[in-house]
Each structure stands twice: as structure tokens, then as C-alpha cells.
Amino acid sequence: MSELLEIGMPKLSDSMEEATVLAWLKQAGDRVKRGEPLVEVETDKATVVYEAEADGVLEELVVAEGETVRLGAPIARLRVAEGATRAAAPARATSPAGEDGGIELREAIRQALDEELEHDERVIFFGEDVAIAGGVFAVTPGLQEKYGPARVFDTPISELAMSGAAYGAAITGLRPVLEIMFGDFLALSMDMLINQATKYWFLTGGRHSCPLVIRSVVGAGGRFGAIHSQMPVSWLMGITGLKLVGPATPADAKGLLKAAIRDENPVIFFEHKRLYSLKGEVGGDVLELGKAKVVREGKDVTLVSAMKGVHDCLAAAEKLAPDGVDAEVIDLRTLRPLDTETVLASLAKTNRIAVVEEGPLTGGWAGEVLALVTEHGLGDLDDAWRITTPNSPIPYSPPLEDAFLPDAERIAGDVLARR
Amino acid sequence: METTSLESGLALDLYRKMLLIRGFEDRVQSLFLRGEVYGTTHLYSGQEAVAVGFASVLRDGDRVACTYRGHGHLLAMGTDPEGLLAELLGRETGVNGGRAGSMNIVDPEHGVLGCYGIVGGSIAAATGAALSLRGGDSVAVAYFGDGATNQAYFFECLNFAKVLALPVVFVCENNGYGEYTPFEAVTPGGIVPRAAAMELRTTQVDGMDLRAVRAAAAQVVERVRSGDGPEFVEVRTYRFVGHSRSDPGKYRPEGELDQWRERDPLTVAASLLRGELGVAAEEVERVESEVAAELDRVETAALAAPFPQPVAVPEFNE
DSSP: OOOEEEEEOOOOOTTOOEEEEEEESSOTTOEEOTTOEEEEEEOSSOEEEEEOSSSEEEEEEOSOTTOEEETTOEEEEEEEOTTOOOTTHHHHHHOTTOTTOSEEHHHHHHHHHHHHHHHOTTEEEEETTOSSSOOTTSOSTTHHHHHOTTTEEEOOSOHHHHHHHHHHHHTTTOEEEEEEEEGGGGGGGHHIIIIIGGGHHHHTTTSOOOOOEEEEEEOSSSSOOTTSSOOTHHHHTTOTTOEEEOOSSHHHHHHHHHHHHHOSSOEEEEEEGGGTTOEEOOOSOOOOTTOOEEEEOOSSEEEEEOTHHHHHHHHHHHHHGGGTOOEEEEEOOEEESOOHHHHHHHHHHHSEEEEEEEEESTTSHHHHHHHHHHHHHGGGOSEEEEEEEOSSOOOOSHHHHHHHSOOHHHHHHHHHHTO | OOOOOOOHHHHHHHHHHHHHHHHHHHHHHHHHHTTOSOSOOOOOTTOHHHHHHHHTTOOTTOEEEEESSOHHHHHHHTOOHHHHHHHHTTOTTSTTTTSSOTTSOOBGGGTEEEEESSTTHHHHHHHHHHHHHTTSSOOEEEEEEGGGGGSHHHHHHHHHHHHTTOOEEEEEEEOSEETTEEHHHHOTTOSHHHHHHTTOEEEEEETTOHHHHHHHHHHHHHHHHTTOOOEEEEEEOOOSSOSSTTOOOTTSOTTHHHHHHTTOHHHHHHHHHHTTTOOOHHHHHHHHHHHHHHHHHHHHHHHHSOOOOOOOOOSSOO
């Protein structure tokens, strides 16, 4: 008998207590795919769409439209399809706290912002709909209430002005954190970032810094189509003086964002939209940028990835185990600067390396990792390859998008095929 | 509040600054032709009254963002002329150690956020600085040309600053040409209505007249300082040179340059000094020869300075 999953009213922040079902996007009896929009929920801060955690059949709607219930209360029941993986599964792979432990990644981000706004009054936070509405992904509710409109504020839809203002504020004493709603919109904010922010420390001969952070939601798998799903890391990879950070877990999201805000350099902080609901335990530590982490030890092959790809690699490692392949998984966490040492140390042990990048094959950071291991670890190298998305735009339709993205099946299959 | 009047002592000081800028740019031009200044450079000759007039009402804590035609803005704010020339000569003693060159200079010690080589960048830089200055009594000033009013920066930042009521003064130096193109050909509706559409208070002023620029600047800056939100000023001026060192300015209609030269801001200021303000001719001439002597010294010292040694530059500030 397949599992019956109780869907609870999602908890989007600590300050919330209850929420209202605005509209069911699926009805009882409907077949649903993991990641498909299920229900529209309204809180006092924001309206959010909650998605199915697994493939299955929606068996019962417990709460009617317009009804308000406390957080966590059951709102529907889902009969999970045989063999289906649940969205929360990767969290368990890296979070020892288990199924119900910890907080969502979106809340980890909010906590990092909250703590850094508290820690340093030079920190300001702004973006489109981040203050009053609390963010379109419900990441930042309550911050304006706590810190006031001078430090947390909404802006017009003007990405060029926003990044320019962040730069101007950063070189005159503030530590701005800017949210660019979707990473795809970074294209509009590039000039100040590329041509000014990353040059300031150099031009002043090391006397003055430009400490700014741009947070941006990236990645595919959300059925947002070609222009709201991209992974803009490779657009930015060639900019000297710009740090690129992409966490895979709530703990890293919190600790790395705190580090990014305290860093003296411009930092782009990528938040994968498919990881926002991922749960895990978090602490209050400020982590170090530029350090990769071995998240699974193994001896036969090294799988290197970042963000959601880390979870795909962990799942692939589990699939490979019965075939006698013991995979080591490295979460890069920071894409520039790259932690070459951790990768080379792993390669020395396994002699085989696959780099899994959600992003086009050509010109991506996977190629950079392979260049580094070739230059510095050629003697250890028996095999090295990239597993990426094709050199084509991200399709919308669920079967097309699913096939487009690297997943555990493909990673494990590749490893076995090249053995 | 800074007095808007211009008594003779102050007027002579400001005239000295304008002379310094003109003389500096003349020397840059000749050093360029001698191969001592590299790449490209954009001269401020003809626009001196704008930078000097505005700087005369600014004070410590105010910030300005300049264009790639920025030597005049920098000198008006107090950047050391020797350090500035050495920077253009690529020398170690340059204000940015030879790393920046003419278009990219930053001088935070003198309130200069930077010179922006991308048209319109200064608008955003000043807008951002105004976020830092909010709630105090300092202002940020953005200088930009007529060409920048067609950039997204102009529309996005004026709106952004208005919505957030930021203490920023947007100063459009309309010198008639965006690179080689007359501004009338590419700016339908004119410049001021664009700012007015976003409900910024607007002022237009004759940029060849130091006294007029200073008076307008004093009023505008005072209002913005008091927290009334951003304002916009269009200063009508003219560049006596081409866009950059490679541009002889042949696109200008015959006689236009001569017409504007009759209203050379230096001539206008000198007649004010000698006429209405009653400064003796010898006094004016003394200032002129002092500036020439200073520029001789600056040029000799900058040319004698060593070139920087290539060193490995770390990528990040750790």
C-alpha cells in the first residue's frame, strides 16, 4: 500500500501563527506531480503558492477555500505514488535532524538577514516587494516591522537603479543587501556590478571596499520557463573581484549569507528556488566563504556540485552503493573563489571526477573545475567529465523540463557507464 | 546656509579655480599630443563654471559623482592637481597610483565617488550615496551630460530617488552634444520635462555664468539639504573641444563655437570681477600668472614621477 501523506499548512516564518486557503489549484481525485502548484495560501504578510511534495493522487481536501487554520494543521491528504521521491527527501540526506527537524531554507535566509540587521546598523535590505509583502517567495516577512522603513524597504521595479544604489551606498558607509527577485533579472543590473562595484577596491589601491550583497532566486524545476529559471552563475564567473555563493542546505544558507554580509567584497548569493522548502537544523555561526564541504565520503568517484545538484549527487550516491560504487560528494558552496584544495584532495583518493552543474555545458563553472584539476591534479586523473544541462533554453512543459535537468538517475547512470 | 552672493574675494578664488581647470586641460591636451597621456581623454574646457559654481556651495560630507569628462569636477572638489596629472601620465604618484587613468578616477578623500566611464553611471552612484546620507544634512550631486538623459539610469534613478525622497541633486550639464550628436536630434520633448514628469523640482541655469550657477546651486542644494527630496538642474553649457581627443568637432555648424566662445565662462567671470565687483586689473592678472606658475610646477613634478612597478594584485579584500 502506498504512503498517505498529510499536507500541513506550511509555516513560512516564525512570526506567523495561522494562514488562509485562498484557492485550491488541484481538486480531490486529481493526479499531481511533485513540484506542481497545489494551493494558494494567504498569510498576513504574503500570498504564496504551495507545491506538491511528491507525485501522487490528491485524496482529500481537508480545508475549504476561505478557511483559516493554524500552521501545521492538515489541509489535504495525498496518496503518494509507488516509488515516488518526495521533495523533502534530500533534506534528510544532509540534515541529521530527520524528517521534522529544523527550519526551511527560506526561514534560514530570513534569520540570517534578521541577525545581521541586528548585529550591524550599517546593514540595509531592499528590493521589489521585500518589505511590506515580505517577498514573493515569502522569505523576508517581518523585517521591515522590526527594523523600520529606513533600513528595510521596497523599491520601484528598476534593477539598474537598485544595483547602482547598492553600489553607491556601499562605497559611502552602508552594507546593502539587495534582492533581485529572479536571477534572470540580474541581466538588468550588471553595469554597476561589473563596471564599478568590483573595481572599487582596486582603484582605491586597497584603501576602500565595496561591501554589497545581491541575493537572487535561481534555478529550474519550478515550471517558470526559459526566462525565470536560469542559473546565471556562468554569466558572472568571469568577473574578477566578485564572490559567488550558492548554498545547498538551510545551515549553509544561513551561515554563508551572514558571512556574505560581513564580507568586504561584492557578493552574489544564489538561492535555488527548489530548495526554499528544504528543512534542516541551523545554528548561529558565520561560515567562511570559499570553502567546499565533503558531504558524503567515498573512495571510487568524486561528484562535485552546488545548490540543488548536491542533493541530486547524494541521491545518485545512494543509487550507486548497491552496485559497489562508493561515491564521494563535494558541495562547493562558493563558486568563486573555488576551493581547489578540497576537490584535489578528493580526486587524489578517487581518481575519477564528475562535475554536476545546473547550467549550460559551454562556459560554465564545471569546465573551470575540470581545468583546475587538469592543471593541478593530472597525475591523479583517470576520468573527468561534466554533467550539465544542454546548450539550449529551459523548456516549460513538466516532462520537457524534467528531462532537461540533470538528476540522480542520470548522474548514477553516467558513473556506471564510464566505469 | 552658504551665502549666494559673490563678494570679490570669493569671486577671485573661484576664478582662480576655473583658470586652474582651463590651464590644466590645455596642458593635458599638449601632453596627449606628446604621447605622455595614453588611451583617450575628455576635456572640460568651456564648462568650468558648472563644476566650480556647484562645488562652491558644497561642504565636507557632501558627495559628488562625475562623468568621464571629470577633471574639472575633481579639481573643483579639491583633488590635488599634481596627483591628478600624474594619474593621467600613468605615474605611481597619481591619485589612484596609475591604476585608473582619465576616465575612472575615484577620490573619496575629496568627496568624489568616482568618474563614470559608462554614460549615466554617475546618476546611480549619487543616488546610492544619498541612501547613506539620508536623515543627515549632507547631499549627493550627480553630474551627467545631455546624452545620459536617454539612458535607463536617468529614468530609473530619478524615479527611485523621488520615491525614496533621497537628498540628491541631479545636475545635467547640457553641452549640446552627446558624443558627436546634437542633443536636439535625440531628445524629443527636451530634457527638463522628463525630470518634471517625475515631479522633481526643476531649475534651468546659464552654465557660462559663474554667478548664475552658484546662485542656483545654492538654492537647490539648500532645499535638498533640508530634506525636501531630490531636485533637477539643467545647466546649459558648451564644450570648446571635441568629445574626446580624437574628435575635432567637425559636426558643429560653422560659427557655433565662436558664438559660444564669446561667452567663455572665464571671460564672463573676468568681466564680473573687473566691472561690477571692482577688482583691479593687476589683481586679476596676478591670479592668472600664479595659476600658470602652479601648473608649470605641477607639470614638471608629475613628469618627474616614476611609473608604478607591476605587482600581483589580490583579487579580493580579505
